[in-house]
Amino acid sequence: MRLYVDHKRCSGCRACQVACSLHLFRENNPKKAALIIAPHFPAPGAFEVQVCTQCGQCAEVCPTGAIQQNDRGAYAVDPDTCIKCMACADVCPEDMIFTRPDVPYVWKCDLCGECVEACGTGALWIAE
Amino acid sequence: MLYGYAGHILRVDLTSGTVSSEPTPEAVTHDFLGGRGLGAYLLWTEVPRGADPLGPDNKLFISTGPLSGTFFPGSGKLDVTTKSPQTGGYASASMGGLLSAELKFAGYDAIILEGISPKPVYLFIDDDRVELRDAREYWGMGSFALERILKQRLGEDFQIATIGPAGEVGVKYACINHDYGRQAGRGGVGTVMGAKRVKAITVHGTNGIPIADTDSFIGIGKTAFKACKEAEALDAWIRYGTMTVTSWCDRNGALPTRNFQAGSFEHGPSIYAPVFRDTIVVTDKGCFGCPSPCGKYAHAPRYDIYVEGPEYETNGMLGSNLGLSDIQDIARANQLCDEFGLDTISTGGCIAWAMECFERGVLTPAQTNGLDLHFGNAEAVFALIEQIAHRSTWLGDLLAEGVRVAANRIQQGSEAWAIHVKGMEQSAYDTHSATSMLLAYMTADVGAHHNRAWAITYDIAVGRDAVTPEKAAKVIELQHIRPLMDALGCCRLQWVELDMPLDLYAPALAALTGVERSWDDLLHISERIWNLTRMIWVREIEGFGRAWDAPPVRFVSEPATQGPTAGKYTPPEAAQQMLDYYYEQRGWSREGIPTPETLARLGLSDLVEAFMK
Numbered sequence: 001m002r003l004y005v006d007h008k009r010c011s012g013c014r015a016c017q018v019a020c021s022l023h024l025f026r027e028n029n030p031k032k033a034a035l036i037i038a039p040h041f042p043a044p045g046a047f048e049v050q051v052c053t054q055c056g057q058c059a060e061v062c063p064t065g066a067i068q069q070n071d072r073g074a075y076a077v078d079p080d081t082c083i084k085c086m087a088c089a090d091v092c093p094e095d096m097i098f099t100r101p102d103v104p105y106v107w108k109c110d111l112c113g114e115c116v117e118a119c120g121t122g123a124l125w126i127a128e
Numbered sequence: 129m130l131y132g133y134a135g136h137i138l139r140v141d142l143t144s145g146t147v148s149s150e151p152t153p154e155a156v157t158h159d160f161l162g163g164r165g166l167g168a169y170l171l172w173t174e175v176p177r178g179a180d181p182l183g184p185d186n187k188l189f190i191s192t193g194p195l196s197g198t199f200f201p202g203s204g205k206l207d208v209t210t211k212s213p214q215t216g217g218y219a220s221a222s223m224g225g226l227l228s229a230e231l232k233f234a235g236y237d238a239i240i241l242e243g244i245s246p247k248p249v250y251l252f253i254d255d256d257r258v259e260l261r262d263a264r265e266y267w268g269m270g271s272f273a274l275e276r277i278l279k280q281r282l283g284e285d286f287q288i289a290t291i292g293p294a295g296e297v298g299v300k301y302a303c304i305n306h307d308y309g310r311q312a313g314r315g316g317v318g319t320v321m322g323a324k325r326v327k328a329i330t331v332h333g334t335n336g337i338p339i340a341d342t343d344s345f346i347g348i349g350k351t352a353f354k355a356c357k358e359a360e361a362l363d364a365w366i367r368y369g370t371m372t373v374t375s376w377c378d379r380n381g382a383l384p385t386r387n388f389q390a391g392s393f394e395h396g397p398s399i400y401a402p403v404f405r406d407t408i409v410v411t412d413k414g415c416f417g418c419p420s421p422c423g424k425y426a427h428a429p430r431y432d433i434y435v436e437g438p439e440y441e442t443n444g445m446l447g448s449n450l451g452l453s454d455i456q457d458i459a460r461a462n463q464l465c466d467e468f469g470l471d472t473i474s475t476g477g478c479i480a481w482a483m484e485c486f487e488r489g490v491l492t493p494a495q496t497n498g499l500d501l502h503f504g505n506a507e508a509v510f511a512l513i514e515q516i517a518h519r520s521t522w523l524g525d526l527l528a529e530g531v532r533v534a535a536n537r538i539q540q541g542s543e544a545w546a547i548h549v550k551g552m553e554q555s556a557y558d559t560h561s562a563t564s565m566l567l568a569y570m571t572a573d574v575g576a577h578h579n580r581a582w583a584i585t586y587d588i589a590v591g592r593d594a595v596t597p598e599k600a601a602k603v604i605e606l607q608h609i610r611p612l613m614d615a616l617g618c619c620r621l622q623w624v625e626l627d628m629p630l631d632l633y634a635p636a637l638a639a640l641t642g643v644e645r646s647w648d649d650l651l652h653i654s655e656r657i658w659n660l661t662r663m664i665w666v667r668e669i670e671g672f673g674r675a676w677d678a679p680p681v682r683f684v685s686e687p688a689t690q691g692p693t694a695g696k697y698t699p700p701e702a703a704q705q706m707l708d709y710y711y712e713q714r715g716w717s718r719e720g721i722p723t724p725e726t727l728a729r730l731g732l733s734d735l736v737e738a739f740m741k
Binding site for chain 1: 197198199201204226229233272275276284307308333334335336337339342346350353354356357362366410411412413414415416417418419420421423425427434
């Protein structure tokens with residue numbers, strides 16, 4: 001299972017990112033989300049949504065076993081085991097491993113589906 | 129802990145070039161919530177009576193609301209309040225986009241711009257790093273062009289508000305622009321920003337917004353998003369946005385046509401929503417946290433320009449009201465206004481008045497500098513927009529003052545063609561035959577703007593020319609609900625267009641802030657704000673009273689010329705009777721002044737007395 005996106009349906013509102021941060025951190029903060037919206041304005045006028053494809057390369061290189069597949073089929077980070085060595089970020093082909101100085105671990109999409117639920121335009125869905 | 133708020137207000141003294149941060153006053157959030165309520169409180173308490181709107185004593189208050197930036201549908205609204213250079217009274221303009229949320233993420237509920245900078249500057253905010261930076265190289269630039277440059281230099285993550293040349297040269301209805309097509313449009317808020325020599329505000333924030341009861345707030349937020357997503361109207365609304373109103377207005381005699389001479393346009397179908405969607409829309413574009421994006425970003429190939437819109441108001445005011453019947457021409461006029469930083473509604477009202485003056489021989493070809501100002505001449509419209517924005521010709525300079533001032537200078541009967549209330553040009557609903565909507569325009573707290581009470585559907589439901597106390601009550605009810613959203617920092621359209629239940633707002637706010645308030649409590653606060661903004665008019669305008677609520681002359685004296693309302697107008701005594709009903713129900717005097725009892729009931733007595741002088 002993975003998250004899919006129809007870029008053309010995205011309106012750039014970021015409700016998905018707020019829902020994501022509330023799930024991952026219980027924090028209303030879209031800057032701590034596990035997906036990215038890249039606006040392309042003024043021309044050509046389009047939104048590009050970057051999401052994790054759950055390829056699993058991060059889990060393969062994690063030295064502490066902090067990234068494991070969960071029951072939704074997503075590769076999820078265990079914050080307690082992660083040492084923030086960034087090996088996962090180095091190999092991620094989509095740049096979908098996130099961190100910042102005030103968070104002592106990395107985070108990524110764990111396929112919770114909260115973004116899909118919040119999106120009003122049907123731009124996001126989870127499928128095989 | 130002030131839950132639901134960022135907790136600080138940023139004060140920028142432009143005269144000395146210093147910035148400081150102060151705690152958001154908790155008591156004020158209890159009495160006025162935020163957004164428009166906070167702005168009204170600050171304008172009342174911080175701007176001295178009689179301040180020159182373009183002088184150092186006036187201030188520009190840029191305020192988020194408690195719901196701004198949160199997990200609640202449509203939480204992307206920002207309020208900009210000031211003393212209006214256009215009307216001389218209260219101005220409050222609402223803007224969508226991403227700036228409101230970003231400001232809270234940076235740690236600020238509001239920005240206060242005070243004084244006047246000795247040179248052009250822009251305000252740089254990156255969390256707690258705040259600087260006034262030199263903007264001399266940007267002075268004179270258009271809004272899209274500047275936003276693009278600032279994003280290239282600072283980063284795509286910055287949210288940016290700008291003024292265009294119109295704000296720099298003091299056009300009285302200059303707007304503030306953001307996110308390639310969102311505006312705080314009305315009342316000259318961009319004019320005040322320009323007078324302060326602030327060319328742009330750039331914001332980047334990385335903080336969260338504290339929530340009192342996270343589980344409850346997430347639960348209510350999910351219910352609210354679900355209600356929007358399951359709404360029957362959602363698909364059509366997303367497809368067409370506000371443009372969907374065009375055909376409805378045309379059929380119901382509400383589409384302003386040739387300076388409101390009629391409410392129906394013979395070329396109407398050529399500017400309806402499907403034509404727009406199918407020929408020029410590139411993508412839907414939503415404000416922060418919006419499940420039902422009405423923003424339509426378009427590309428007009430004939431002019432090779434990008435523009436967000438036209439949305440309905442612009443379509444009416446720069447389209448049918450100017451006799452333009454080609455959607456690409458209207459898009460071009462829209463884009464010019466955006467780039468120059470002009471409010472499209474007032475610009476449309478001013479040009480329509482000039483066109484009528486021209487057709488009636490009151491403005492001569494010599495006065496128009498050779499422009500053929502017949503209705504329908506798109507090239508003349510484009511040229512005149514530019515002349516207004518730069519005040520570069522006699523006529524452009526005249527129209528930059530707004531229709532009230534322009535008509536008072538030209539006279540010769542043209543005062544009756546100046547469609548305004550309190551000096552603000554009327555937005556895009558014809559009110560020859562719609563007594564609630566006419567009353568809504570007469571009594572709107574900023575001048576003739578529709579967003580406080582969109583009552584025209586009620587007129588049609590109960591009899592459009594009826595004069596009843598119930599109609600006044602409906603206007604008051606709407607004037608409490610809709611502006612409440614502007615105090616909460618969220619959009620009203622999820623409720624208006626998708627029927628998202630109103631009973632979600634009070635529980636959402638309670639879970640977010642930890643302060644229990646019922647829906648009736650919120651409406652009481654909204655009524656308090658409404659009365660305080662009325663007192664701003666009373667304080668700032670010598671002799672303010674009933675005459676300032678007068679309807680545009682045309683709607684009470686001249687029949688509509690075509691369409692379903694042809695031959696109809698509202699008898700002047702009917703408009704006055706509506707005003708009587710309204711004042712009585714509001715607890716205002718026959719002159720439209722809140723009585724001491726009304727102020728006491730709303731807990732405003734001390735606040736009004738302290739700052740009335």
